[in-house]
Amino acid sequence: MTKIFKYTWAILKGMGITLKYFFIKPVTVQYPKEKIKISPRWRGTLKQLKNEKGEEACDGCRICEKICPVNCISMEVYKDEKKNRRFTSSYTVNFGRCMFCGLCVEACPKKCLVHTTDFEFCTYERESLILTKDKILR
Amino acid sequence: MIYASQSLGDLWVWLLERLAEFCGWLGIPEVIRYSVEKGAYAIGLLVFISLTALVLIYMERKVSAHMQLRYGPMWTGGWHGWSQTIADMIKLLLKEDVIPDKADRWVHRVAPIVVFVPSLLGFLVIPFDKHLIGADLNVGILIIFGFSSIAVLSIFMGGWASNNKYTLLGGLRSAAQMISYELPLVLSVLGVIMTVGSLKMSDIVMAQKDVWFLFTPNFLGFIIYIIAGTAEVNRTPFDIPEAESELVSGYNTEYSGLKYGFFMLSEFTNTFIISAIAATFFMGGWNGPSWLPGIVSFLGKTYLIVFLLMWFRWTFPRFRVDRLMDFGWKFLLPLSFFNILMIAVWVLVKK
Amino acid sequence: MTETLKNTGFEEMTLNMGPQHPSTHGVLHLLLKMDGEVITEARPDIGYLHRGMEKLAEKRTWGANIALSDRWDYIASMSNNFAAVLGPEKLMNIAVPKRAEYIRIIMAELNRIASHLIFFGTYGIDIGAFTPFFYAFREREMILDLYESVCGARLTYNYFRIGGVSADLPEEFVPGVKAFIKYFRPKLKEYDTLLSTNPIFMDRTVGVGAISKEEAVDWALSGPNIRASGISFDIRKEDPYSVYSEFDFNIPTGKNGDCWDRYMVRMNEMSESARIIEQALEKLEPGDIMAKVAKVIRPPAGEIYTHVEAPKGELGVYCISDGSTMPYRYKVRGPSFVNLAILQKMLRGLKIADVVAVLGSIDIVLGEVDR
Amino acid sequence: MTDQEILAKIAEKFPAVVESKPAAGTLPAYSLTVEAPAASIAEVCAWLKSGGLKFDYLASLSGVDLKDKLQVVYHLYSLEMKHKLVLKVNLDRAVPELPSVSSVWQAANWHEREAYDMFGIKFTGHPYLERILTAEGFEGYPLLKDFIAKPDQYD
DSSP states (O other), X not given: OHHHHHHHHHHXXXXXXXXXXHTSOOOOOOTXXXXXXXXXXXXXXXXXXXXXXXXXXXXXXXXXXXXXXXOOEEEEEEEETXXXXXXXXXXXXXXXXXXXXXXXXXXXXXXXXXXXXXXXXXXXXXXXXXXXHHHHBO | OOOTTSOHHHHHHHHHHHHHHHHHHHTOOHHHHHHHHHHHHHHXXXXXXXXXXXXXXXXXXXXXXXXXXXXXXXXXXXXXXXXXXXXXXXXXHHSOOOOOTTSOHHHHHHHHHHHHHHHHHGGGGOOOSSSOOSOOOTTHHHHHXXXXXXXXXXXXXXXXXXXXXXXXXXXXXXXXXXXXXXXXXXXXXXXXHHHHTOXXXXXXXXXXXXXXXXXXXXXXXXXHHHHHHHHHTTOTTSOTTTOHHHHTTGGGTTOOHHHHHHHHHHHHHHHHHHHHXXXXXXXXXXXXXXXXXXXXXXXXXXXXXXXXXXHHHTTOOOOOHHHHHHIIIIIIHHHHHHHHHHHHHHHHHHO | OXXXXXXXXXXXXXXXXXXXXXXXXXXXXXEEEEXXXXXXXXXXXXXXXXXXXXXXXXXXXXXXXXXHHTTTSTTOHHHHHHHHHHHHHHHHTOOOOHHHHHHHHHHHHXXXXXXXXXXXXXXXXXXXXXXXXXXXXXXXXXXXHHXXXXXXXXXXXXXXXXXXXXXXXXXXXXXXXXXXXXXXXXXXXXXXXXXXXXXXXHXXXXXXXXXOHHHHHHTTOOTHHHHHTTXXXXXXXXXXXXXGGGOOOOOOOOSSOSHHHHHHHHHHHHHHHHHHHHHHHHHOOXXXXXOOOOSSOOOOSEXXXXXXXXXXXXXXXXXXXXXXXXXXXXXXXXXHHHHHHTHHHHTTTOBHHXXXXXXXXXXXXXXXXXX | OOHHHHHXXXXXXXXXXXXXXXXXXXXXXXXXXXXXXXXXXXXHHHHHHHSTTOOOEEEEEEEEEOSSEEEEEEEEEEXXXXXXXXXXXXXXXXSOEEEOOTTTOTTHHHHHHHHHHHHOOEEETOTTOOOXXXXXXXXXXXXXXXOOOOOOTTO
C-alpha cells in the first residue's frame, strides 16, 4: 500500500516538473529570425587578409597547404622579382572537404589566413563549395 | 427568440421545432423530416470531428512543445503557426499512397476505414448539451464501448496486412493490450452506472446536477478510467503498439498518405471520445454555472482531460509489454472490482 | 519452450533491427532471432560507419591526427583529443605546463558531463519519455557555448595540441563555468525526480540486462558499464594520467550491473565531474599553455599505449612511431567497440522492448565503434 | 608485484616466453613486455588469466604490420593485483595464424575479428571469424602496409 502511495507521489512529482516548464518561456532560438551570439573565435569559412599596403599578405609559403589534414587547400605561387617576394597566382579552398579544424590558421606564419564567423554556407552544387582566391581574399 | 444565455442545445431544439412546423405546413412526410433532422446533425458532427482533430493535433504539438521548452509550429499561417495542421493534412492528402509489395492489399486498404468509422460512430451518443445528442439511446455507453472494441480489429488488420515484422508485433501488442484494458475501463464506468441506475447518457448527466461523481466515492473509478482509457487509445505510457523506439512506428509503419491520416485522425478522435466520456460520467457533462452555455462547459471539461492525457504522454516513459499486462490484470482489474464493491455499498447506504 | 515450438513446426522470426531504426543510436544493425517477443539470439553487425581511421592516421601527421580524433567519439571529442596527445607527448617526453593540464582536465570533465547528458536524454527517448531529452540538451548547449568561446567549435573541438592546448581561455570562460556548475547541480536533482525515480522507468530498467562482475571483466567492459557491476575501475584513479592524482573525487559504483545501475552511475558521475571542475578552477593559475615543442613533430622511434577515462570507458591509443612525422601504427581501442560486444550475450532471453533499454544503457557511439 | 617478479613467474612456467627488448635506436619499453611463440599463445594466456598472476582483463588486442612480419599485441591488466603486461606474438607474414584466445577472455572475440579484418591474421578456434568493420565482399586487408586502396567515385 505504501508502495502505491510512493509510486503515485513520484509520478505526481514528475508531472509537476513538466507542468513547471509548461509555463516557463521556451529556450528555442527562432533561427532565421533571431540568431545566437557567435563567439569571435568561431571557426567558420576562411579569409585571407591584405597587408597595410593593400596587397595580399600571403607570400605562398605553402604551410597551410601542407598542414591541412584533408588536403582542401591548393595554391600556385609565383615570384615577383620587382617586389622581391612571392605571390599566389591562385588560392583555392574546397569547403566540401574542409573540416574546419583550424590547423591552417594556426600555422600561418604571416597570420594572414583567418577564420570568419560565417557559418551559413550552403549551396545547391558541390562546385560552388570550392572557393577561389577572389572570394577568399577580402 | 434566442437569447445569448440560452445554450446551443436550446437553439437546436428551437430549430427542430421550426422544422417540424415547416414540414407540417407543407405536409412533408415524417420520414423526410426525420432524415433531414438527423442528416443535419450528422453533417454538423462531421464538421465538428474534423475541426476537433485539427485542434487536438495542434494542441498536442503546442503542449508537448511548451513542456519541452520549445515553441512548436510558429510560422505557418502567421499567428503561432495556427494552420500547421491544415498544411499537414493537405500534405497527407497529396502524398503517394504506398502499398508494400507483399502486403495483403485488400485488408491493407480496409484497415484505416475500419479504424475510423467506429470512432466516428462513437460521437453519436455523446451528449454535447442538454438536447444536443445524436441518439439518446438507453444503452448509450455500451454503444461506445462496443464500437471502440472494433478498433482493435482494425489495428490488428493494419499490422497484419502490412507484412512487416514491426507492424505485426505492433498489431499483436495492440490486440493484447486493448482487450485486457477494456475490462477495467468498462468496470470503472460500471460504478457510475450503478449509482445512476441507467445506461442512458442524459440520465447520467442529469444525475450530476448537484455534485459531480468525481467528488463522490466514484473518484477511484475516475482514476481507473483515466488509466485504462489512456491504454485504450494507445497513448504513452501505454503506447506499446506504436512504441517508436522499439517498433519504429508499430502497426502504422507501412502506411502513408491518406491512410496514415486516418489512423492518426482516429487516434485523436478516440482521445476525444475517451475524454468526453470522462467529462460526462465523472465531471457532470454539460452541467455547469448557469451563465455558461452547456456546450462550453462540456468542451472545457473534455479538453481538460485531453490536456491531462497529453501531460501524461510528455512526462512518462513507456511500459514494457509484459509489465503492462501485469499492471492491467493484476492491479487494475482487482482494483476496479474493489471499486464496484465499494460503490455498491455506498449506493446501499445512501438508500 | 523454444525447443517444443521447433518440434511442432513453428519457426523463429528473424528481425533486422537497424541500420535504419529510431533507437539503434546511429547505424548499428542487430540481427535478432525471436520467439514471439523474446529474443533467442542476437548478433550485432557493425561497420556501417567505418571510415578507416587507423589507416587514415598512418597518413596524417601527429598533429593532424588530433583533428581526426575528434571523429571517433564525436560527442566527447575533448576526451579523444586527450588520448591523442598523450601518446606523442610521452614518446617525446614533453612536460606540459600546469595551466594547460588544468585546462585539459576542465575540458575533459565538462565533456564528460555533456556526454552523459546526451546519454540521459537519449536513454529517456529509448525508454519512451521524450521530454528529458530537451532538458538535457538545454544544459549541454551551455557547455557547447563555453567550448565555442574557447576553441571556436561546438562539436569537433580540435583543441588539444601536443604540448598544451591551442588557445588560452577567454575572460568569460571561468565565470561561465562557475555559473554553469551552480546552475547544473539543482538540475541533476530535477532529472532524478523526472526520470530516475519514476516507477515506470524503474520498472523498465531495474533488473534488466544485469551483468555480473565476472562477465564484466571477462568482456573487458570499461567506464560506467564495469563500475555499475560493482568494480571500481577508473583509469583516472587506477593509472592517473595528466594531473588527475591531485584531485579528490569518488568513483560511483553500482551493485547489480543492471540498466538502472548503469544509468545511476552516469548520473552520479556528472556531479563528481562537477566537483573535479570546481577544484581545477581553483588551482588554475596564469601561465603558459604550450610547452616548447618543435613545429614539426617527430617523436623518436618507439611505441606506447596510453589510455584515458573517456565518458564511455577506457579509450586507449596504441601508437608506434618510426621516427617520422607520421605514426607507423595508430590503434584506437574504442570503449564503445569493446562494450558493444557483450550485447550478443546480454540480449538472449530478453524482450524486444528490453533491447533498446539495454542498448541505450551501454551508451555507444557508432563513430567510435566503427571508427 | 614488480616487473621482475612477474617475469620470473612467467619464465618459470613457460621458458619460451621471454622479455622483449626494443630494437636498437628506439625508446625503452613503456611497460613490461614479453614475447611468446605463436603456437602456445592460448596456453600462455589461459595460464596468465587463471594462474597466480590473474591477468583477467584484456584491454586491447592489436595487429601490427612490421613489414617483415606481423605482430599481435595483447595489453593485459590485472584488476585485482593491479599490474600490467604487454604480450607480443610474432607471426610469419605468409601464414599469419595463431590460436584464438576468445575462450580465455570473451573480450578477445571482437578484437580478433577486427585484427582478422584489418590484417588477415587467422585466429584458429575463433567461434565466428568473419569480417567485422569492412563491407561485405571487401577484398584485401586494409591495414597491411602493402595494401593499395582503389579510388572510388569520391576521390
